[in-house]
Amino acid sequence: MAGRPRGVDDSVILRAAVEVIGRMGPAGLTLAAVADEVGLVPGTLVQRFGSKRGLLVALAARSVQDAGTLHERARERHESPLAALRTLAVESMSDVSTPRTYANHLAFLCMDLTDPELHEHALAVHQARGRAIEALLRAAVSAGELRDDTDTAALTGSVQTAIAGAGLTWALDRRGTLPERLREEIDTVLAPHIRRRT
Amino acid sequence: MAGRPRGVDDSVILRAAVEVIGRMGPAGLTLAAVADEVGLVPGTLVQRFGSKRGLLVALAARSVQDAGTLHERARERHESPLAALRTLAVESMSDVSTPRTYANHLAFLCMDLTDPELHEHALAVHQARGRAIEALLRAAVSAGELRDDTDTAALTGSVQTAIAGAGLTWALDRRGTLPERLREEIDTVLAPHIRRRT
DNA sequence: TATTAGTAAATGCACGTTCATTTACTAATG
């Protein structure tokens, strides 16, 4: 026997939480703020997720899923592997609109890093992205976009630190747009391995 | 004229605050925690810094000073410019001992980024480091360690994102030590510009 | 003794959480 149907889906609540984090930062992520965003009351969120921490765990779990689908989509595109790589980097930041938004999301990520269970999820996201990047780099080698002697594993690490560094420095100096900065840094890292046109 | 002398200096309190941030993260940075660390009582800190935010501002101001002196020291060393650059990067992280510690400090930095006044300080630190890096890069060109045609301004940006990225990815995957990771990333960025031995 | 540093207790606020109650729906039953 079904009871009263849910007014808002879990996914809507989690999206709202992401929104709140971007606007208010981790300290502003209160159950009241999230509940307000979706037209519920704080206690309801506790009942549905068990606790505030339960909501955070659900949020982290969703991030892992998202990272996976992002990977899928990037591979399905019919662009060149390197173009797909740049797109992947930019789209993985779809929640970020301003430097402050990025700073808030980053602060939240850091908060996760101090909690064992949440760190597991954050690491999973990071590794999923790493695998996606390396797959695209390999494809780029196969497609002749990168030199044959490219160490794709090492280059993957460089690309990831470039992406992370671009975001953080952008949050600090606030120059230009994030997509610009990401593309710049990625291209700089890739440059030595780009295959010259024959 | 002067009344009762202060039992603990401001600098000691600020150092304690840094310590607490590293251990507990921004959320754990309470006046009680800091006061406890130095053997005072929360109310005293409010009286001395005006408010909790006052303490944060003082902390940010001290970071700006520190960044400057770090620059000075790096230039005074009798090492090669590139060696000094690597040392500068490592020593600018002297408060960081574990990935978690770094994550906590980073989260605190991000917190600052959402406050206009604190962001000013954080930006000043970032720019001071940028100037130090560029000075060392220029010196490296003069000393023949880097190629003459090196675009030191552009390379400065790359080095800064490499440093930032190395820290963040290290906090995520927790592989190796931070100094190792920093040196690795910096060397990768510098590699294309290193002058071959004659 | 005048002045400043420090304390201890009190205040007020924001937050997560709990719980009795109400609402909205489904599934039996006559």
Next chain:
DNA sequence: CATTAGTAAATGAACGTGCATTTACTAATA
């Protein structure tokens, strides 16, 4: 078909806690 029982979702008003801040007081110097 109309009615009733059953159930899950949501509410709103508590409650307790942890925190920054205030206030009245004490301690230590010059």
